[in-house]
Amino acid sequence: MSTTLLKKETLERKWYVIDAAGKPLGRTAVTVANLLRGKHKVDFTPNVDCGDFVIVINTDKAVLTGRKLDQKTYYRVSGWIGGLKETKARVMMDNRSDYAVELAVKGMLPKNSIGRNALTRLHLYKGAEHPHAAQKPEAWTLD
DSSP states (O other): OOOOOOOGGGOOOOEEEEEOTTSBHHHHHHHHHHHHHTTTSTTOOTTSOOOOEEEEEOGGGOBOOTTHHHHOEEEEEOSSTTOEEEEEHHHHHHHOHHHHHHHHHHHHSOSSHHHHHHHTTEEEOSSSOOSOGGGOOEEOOOO
16 A cells, blocks of 8 residues: 655645634634644645644634633743743633633644644634635534
8 A cells, every 4th residue: 555645835725714602622722733734634744734724713702611711820931030920711711812722722733843834824813703705714613
């Protein structure tokens, strides 16, 4: 049996739009990471950046299940002594829900140049409107 390897020159990228309203944040992030990586394609090749463009709308209406809104904490470090900052998930979802989705997707992508390039194809919007209508994105439903 022969293996077909995808070449970057023959790659065609599609645009997908995902509505995160009422969907769990983690489930949405898994689907987005798989689309950015290209794992849904028949000719997926792990060492080639073969993913598609993804638009996520309604990130402010994404849901955290269980008690994650009160218990989950996001950390960031300024680099200075005592510069550890923490933010609760409830505050993050109220103020910067698009960044919370981005962090969830970033954690599911590989930590190399393929993952960094895939993250540039992710477009996040808090509302239901997006400026990418000219690309004719297809709607992707979460399973």
